[in-house]
Amino acid sequence: MAFLDLLGFAVGALRGHRLRTALSVAGVAIGITAVLALTALGEGARRYIVDEFATLGSNLVIILPGKVETTGGVPFGGVTHDLTLEDHAALARLGRLRRAAPIAVATETLRFRDLGRSAPILGTTADYQEIRRLRLAVGTFLPSGDPERSGTEIVLGTKVAQELFRGENPLGQVVRVGPDRFRVVGVLAPRGLSMLGFDLDEAAFIPVRTAMRLFNRTSLFRIVAEVRIFAEMDQAKAEVLALLKDRHRAEDATVYTQDAMLASFSAILRVLTLSLAGIASVSLVVAGVGIMNVMLVSVTERRAEIGLLKALGAPAPRILLAFLAEAVILAALGGAAGLAAGAAGVGLLALAYPGFPVAIPLWSVGAAMALSFLVGVGFGVWPARRATQLDPIAALARR
Amino acid sequence: MIELQGVWRTYPVGEGVVHALRDVSLSITPGEHVALIGPSGSGKSTLLHILGCLDRPSQGRYCFEGRDVVALPEAERSLLRRTRIGFVFQFFHLLPRLTAQGNVELPMLFSGVPRKERKARAAQALASVGLLPRAAHRPDQLSGGERQRVAIARAVVMNPAVVLADEPTGNLDRASAQEVMGVLEAMNRQGLTLVVVTHDPLLAARARRVVHLADGRPSDAPGGEA
Known part of the structure; x- marks a missing residue:
């Protein structure tokens, strides 16, 4: 089963439950937005200090x-x-x-x-x-x-x-x-x-x-x-x-x-930014539990479908991948939406306070994308495994 | 092609056990049309599940195309289901979000058949059940008989050796049932082995061979001209 076919199958399944899909995407999006906004604030503080030093002559x-x-x-x-x-x-x-x-x-x-x-x-x-x-x-x-x-x-x-x-x-x-x-x-x-x-x-x-x-x-x-x-x-x-x-x-x-002093200040503020990102990640974990819940409901609801796939001889690893793909798509959509919302929010903040150099650091963009992917995989594996362990006879017996 | 020898299937229930199948021995040759008939609870569905490699006997031997499949690992058994066995269910089990074409493509999707070939083979299978014009319809836009014919197209699209049908007409009116059985029998005439589970004696009578099941025990009887 080609990767694209698998994605297509997962997307088709998600489209069947638009509201539920939208809500769990929103959960991840909020988490990613929080991570981005807080790291942007931390990075802004760091740049503010560094800029102040620069006016004193950081090349001194x-x-x-x-x-x-x-x-x-x-x-x-x-x-x-x-x-x-x-x-x-x-x-x-x-x-x-x-x-x-x-x-x-x-x-x-x-x-x-x-x-x-x-x-x-x-x-x-x-x-x-x-x-x-x-x-x-x-x-x-x-x-x-x-x-x-x-x-x-x-x-x-x-x-x-x-x-x-x-x-x-x-x-x-x-x-x-x-x-x-x-x-x-x-x-x-x-x-x-x-x-x-x-x-x-x-x-x-x-x-x-x-x-x-x-x-x-x-x-x-x-x-x-x-x-x-x-x-x-x-x-x-x-x-x-x-x-x-x-x-x-x-x-x-x-x-x-002066750069030694500047470097230590910068390092301190970077640690502060990291800890802010850590706090924001908690909301991502919550979003991950949301995804897990949605996927569990989905697996329970689609017992007949899973039973059918098994009866048709779909290999267990592919069934696992198909359900995992759904969770990852939810998380990735959430990540993308959160990235957009975070960028927009930080942009507004920059407009409102032009003096404060808020900026989303590149590493936090990467970290946010990686995190949302991990959330999808991490919280999608268990429901997907449940899907593959389903007894096809029992699943098909019901309508 | 199908050889069952002394097959038992028991389920633990509370303290005791229930014998769904008792010492079933059955042999089906390629191209046969066999009806499994019996009242509900007689074990005919259990037998069908064992034949379809969805269930394993508690005891006894099952050889499919000369291979003992009882002890095969699950991956091998799902490969058999994918390539050699087609299922038709009473409740169709079509995915409502997919079109008729998409439903027929499903077994090929999970077998890694390339997209282009999938399209062509699904169209061919739909044509063989007379539903090519309905390929783009979703199940809720099709009648019961049409849905079952889509399910048959799905069952045969991988060119299996045998199709196992569990009450294929149990949910259909008489005219649709005729249509569906007509399709299955036409395929049987072209060499497809057909095993139909039913409790309808009229339907069973259309088979060339009828296996009566009562309380988990089979008794063979000639069908067709009966």
């Missing part, structure tokens, strides 16, 4: 001078070379890094007329804006160009600008830091505390070469860089370390990435 690489690990007992070495602007220039030429920004930092007092405010001042370059995804409320960020250029531009964090200018337009005004005078070219949009515990709203930015002269330093606080491709984070990290080792003749730098 932070290069610090010195080795963080304890290296006690080493008689030689242990000399830490500073990070310099030359190191930055070399790093910026690495293919895997899209851009790199040097940072020199010190807390200085900013003065405007008679007002003074102490603030961390970051000496950096135009690339810093891109790397940290900074947005400006007014004006521009530091001009791009050679990091060696000593400019006199300053960009203020939103709080600094508010406190210092008290509602006056800061653009074009002159701010003093120690003996130096800077012209305000931009003010950052409010940003809040960054993930690294540093409040950019409270900071000010000046060109890095100027900052090093102002702070009387020859070395950088750190270098931040952005990896071109997220997946190449590890290679990029290795390249940076290799380059610095080559330049310094020692392994004396540390590279931090």
Whole structure:
């Protein structure tokens, strides 16, 4: 008996009981919809968090001078070379890094007329804006160009600008830091505390070469860089370390990435999504019991038909398959309907809350289809076996 | 072709046993038309079920086409039913959701005959019972006699060696009964072995040989010209 013939026979039998078929299909559909909707919510939560990280710069690489690990007992070495602007220039030429920004930092007092405010001042370059995804409320960020250029531009964090200018337009005004005078070219949009515990709203930015002269330093606080491709984070990290080792003749730098933290968050939320899917699967089990019930009723009702099939010499395995096919068709129809309903529901949710990135993960589509198939087979086997064990004589004796 | 030797069939009932068949020995040769007649409870249906490999004797030998089929595994017995034995029932047992054509195709469907061949052979079988024009009708659109003729087409579509008919006219009016018996007898004349169970002496009288059953015991008697 070809597979298609068997399916045709099963479909014919199901069409005889449209309402009953529809109801058990609905049972599975509800279960599948629940699985899809809950996993979509879980996945939405995960993506929301990941997106938040991405705005902070998930491709971020932070290069610090010195080795963080304890290296006690080493008689030689242990000399830490500073990070310099030359190191930055070399790093910026690495293919895997899209851009790199040097940072020199010190807390200085900013003065405007008679007002003074102490603030961390970051000496950096135009690339810093891109790397940290900074947005400006007014004006521009530091001009791009050679990091060696000593400019006199300053960009203020939103709080600094508010406190210092008290509602006056800061653009074009002159701010003093120690003996130096800077012209305000931009003010950052409010940003809040960054993930690294540093409040950019409270900071000010000046060109890095100027900052090093102002702070009387020859070395950088750190270098931040952005990896071109997220997946190449590890290679990029290795390249940076290799380059610095080559330049310094020692392994004396540390590279931090944010992706480790991101990965653990993502993993936690994925587990949460899985457990939601597990809860939703309970409704699939209920639907499976529904299918079993329908199939048992069907077997009881069709005793004469089964008896006839046996009398006609239909082999028991084929009778089993025919009834199993009915259960699987019920479950598969339910799975398809549930998939459609789930997709529609998630689509509506996405329309209602555009900010929340709900999405049905691909694995849950596969899992839902596999589950509905398993429900059909699992809960269809017992009724189908009962059909094959029927005594044909007794079954045919009745009308 | 059919050889029964000392066949007993007993059913446990409560503490005791009921003997449906007692020491039945029967031999049927190819092309015969045999009527099994007897009052209800005489064991004729039990005998028919044993002949059709639906039931097994409690004791005794049953050889079908030279093979002892009593001990055969169920898969082999269903193969025999599928290919060598046709059944016709009192209540037709047509599937109401299938057309006449679909019902006749049923045994071939479960035997894995390709679709095209199924169609052709079912049409041929329906033509042989004179129902080709009704092929697309469902059982509830057919008269009783037509339904039984569809059932006969279904019984012979696999080209069996023997057709076992259990009260084939028990549910039909006289005219339809004539029609149905006419079809069966025509097939018998072409070499099909025919075993008909009935309690109707008139019907039994049409057979060339009549086996009377009473209380599970047979007594052979010549039929036909009686």
